[in-house]
Amino acid sequence: xxxxxxxxxxxxxxxxxxxxxxxxxxxxxxxxxxxxxxxxxxxxxxxxxxxxxxxxxxxxxxxxxxxxxxxxxxxxxxxxxxxxxxxxxxxxxxxxxxxxxxxxxxxxxxxxxxxxxxxxxxxxxxxxxxxxxxxxxxxxxxxxxxxxxxxxxxxxxxxxxxxxxxxxxxxxxxxxxxxxxxxxxxxxxxxxxxxxxxxxxxxxxxxxxxxxxxxxxxxxxxxxx
Amino acid sequence: xxxxxxxxxxxxxxxxxxxxxxxxxxxxxxxxxxxxxxxxxxxxxxxxxxxxxxxxxxxxxxxxxxxxxxxxxxxxxxxxxxxxxxxxxxxxxxxxxxxxxxxxxxxxxxxxxxxxxxxxxxxxxxxxxxxxxxxxxxxxxxxxxxxxxxxxxxxxxxxxxxxxxxxxxxxxxxxxxxxxxxxxxxxxxxxxxxxxxxxxxxxxxxxxxxxxxxxxxxxxxxxxx
DNA sequence: GTAATAGTGTCTGTGAGACACTATGCC
DNA sequence: GGCATAGTGTCTCACAGACACTATTAC
Numbered sequence: 001x002x003x004x005x006x007x008x009x010x011x012x013x014x015x016x017x018x019x020x021x022x023x024x025x026x027x028x029x030x031x032x033x034x035x036x037x038x039x040x041x042x043x044x045x046x047x048x049x050x051x052x053x054x055x056x057x058x059x060x061x062x063x064x065x066x067x068x069x070x071x072x073x074x075x076x077x078x079x080x081x082x083x084x085x086x087x088x089x090x091x092x093x094x095x096x097x098x099x100x101x102x103x104x105x106x107x108x109x110x111x112x113x114x115x116x117x118x119x120x121x122x123x124x125x126x127x128x129x130x131x132x133x134x135x136x137x138x139x140x141x142x143x144x145x146x147x148x149x150x151x152x153x154x155x156x157x158x159x160x161x162x163x164x165x166x167x168x169x170x171x172x173x174x175x176x177x178x179x180x181x182x183x184x185x186x187x188x189x190x191x192x193x194x195x196x197x198x199x200x201x202x203x204x205x206x207x208x209x210x211x212x213x214x215x216x217x218x219x220x221x222x223x224x225x
Numbered sequence: 226x227x228x229x230x231x232x233x234x235x236x237x238x239x240x241x242x243x244x245x246x247x248x249x250x251x252x253x254x255x256x257x258x259x260x261x262x263x264x265x266x267x268x269x270x271x272x273x274x275x276x277x278x279x280x281x282x283x284x285x286x287x288x289x290x291x292x293x294x295x296x297x298x299x300x301x302x303x304x305x306x307x308x309x310x311x312x313x314x315x316x317x318x319x320x321x322x323x324x325x326x327x328x329x330x331x332x333x334x335x336x337x338x339x340x341x342x343x344x345x346x347x348x349x350x351x352x353x354x355x356x357x358x359x360x361x362x363x364x365x366x367x368x369x370x371x372x373x374x375x376x377x378x379x380x381x382x383x384x385x386x387x388x389x390x391x392x393x394x395x396x397x398x399x400x401x402x403x404x405x406x407x408x409x410x411x412x413x414x415x416x417x418x419x420x421x422x423x424x425x426x427x428x429x430x431x432x433x434x435x436x437x438x439x440x441x442x443x444x445x446x447x448x449x450x
Numbered sequence: 451g452t453a454a455t456a457g458t459g460t461c462t463g464t465g466a467g468a469c470a471c472t473a474t475g476c477c
Numbered sequence: 478g479g480c481a482t483a484g485t486g487t488c489t490c491a492c493a494g495a496c497a498c499t500a501t502t503a504c
């Protein structure tokens with residue numbers, strides 16, 4: 001049996017908005033020569049500390065970010081004989097959405113990299129740019145019929161901020177009218193009563209209603225396809 | 226490290242319509258005393274024969290059905306320290322849709338069991354009834370916005386047969402009018418020109434357009450929620 | 451006041467659902 | 478012919494999208 005536990009890992013694609021752009025969390029690795037110098041947060045299952053795979057994902061991620069992400073979801077498990085030269089390998093891929101609050105305590109070895117597909121290909125080791133692509137595909141799909149956008153925003157945000165999430169993830173966004181209608185229906189958001197003041201008319205600041213889980217709508221936005 | 230490869234398995238929840246009811250494929254195990262006597266098709270990765278996890282799933286399933294299923298999809302990977310008394314275990318769960326053609330060559334140890342949740346709890350060993358539930362949840366959800374129903378039908382089928390799939394899976398179905406509008410749009414189905422004759426007006430027989438993959442629609446049926 | 455962004459009113463389009471209707475087979 | 482199931486016509490409803498409109502702030 002050439003499959004051993006050294007080749008089982010949980011890899012996390014953590015997304016975050018940095019200056020309005022979608023970024024991916026990466027960890028520096030010892031660069032030897034021309035090799036790419038980054039990898040995704042990843043690690044082995046700790047049979048003692050981890051009660052479940054979700055625990056493994058949370059633990060790996062928190063090692064770098066020092067806080068619990070607002071949303072994680074398993075994407076897929078990949079296993080094949082090609083990806084690792086040592087033989088059969090098994091990778092459970094997660095993605096995580098990190099809220100873009102100001103305070104952040106990243107580990108020194110960690111850094112946010114723009115999620116641009118081409119750039120990542122040159123920067124990420126192993127087949128990690130492919131894992132990012134798969135996680136991104138899922139995010140791009142799910143953002144269109146769920147409340148996921150709010151998990152990329154800070155605690156308090158405006159409806160325009162949601163528009164910004166769509167732009168960052170999909171490079172296009174539904175009209176504000178549609179975002180408004182969708183996100184203000186139900187008990188999804190709570191109006192904090194506070195306003196975001198800028199150079200123009202202030203916008204209402206909302207926060208997530210913690211009573212409600214990530215919500216699934218029953219239609220896709222069409223303008224984003 | 227108490228996690229070893231003996232505890233990695235690929236488990237398949239294969240669905241099929243038997244006399245209009247949703248069934249799940251099970252394999253007989255040596256019953257010792259009062260224990261349940263069935264388990265899901267499952268097995269280990271064969272690092273030599275399997276190029277990928279999908280291969281493992283296909284191989285395990287074909288051992289029992291002797292034919293390739295029309296549709297498989299990975300549901301989730303479960304890992305925790307509770308499910309197997311020997312320690313940490315990892316299970317990659319797939320579901321498969323088997324077309325309900327007449328000819329079938331089941332292995333002697335295999336049998337179709339009604340997918341009724343309560344009944345399965347008493348019949349399936351380990352936590353397999355929970356795996357069925359998770360696969361069924363996915364199927365119930367996805368059937369509402371995809372062309373999956375056709376993968377549970379024989380090669381030639383009528384639009385009423387699709388209605389029957391919804392009834393079997395969800396215990397309710399969209400109106401025929403809606404099924405018609407949805408499934409006859411695009412190039413999803415091909416009218417074979419043949420008719421299914423019964424005691425009443427014959428129905429047009431359709432087949433799947435092999436050019437088109439499993440199709441995703443952009444709205445859920447509402448009557449099925 | 452003007453500029454700029456927030457937010458509303460309302461019309462159109464699409465597809466699900468309701469339901470009455472017609473069509474075509476078996477007996 | 479009657480009956481049963483197949484299939485159509487068409488109205489309503491819900492929600493995405495388009496777009497003109499009003500509202501509220503900074504300056």
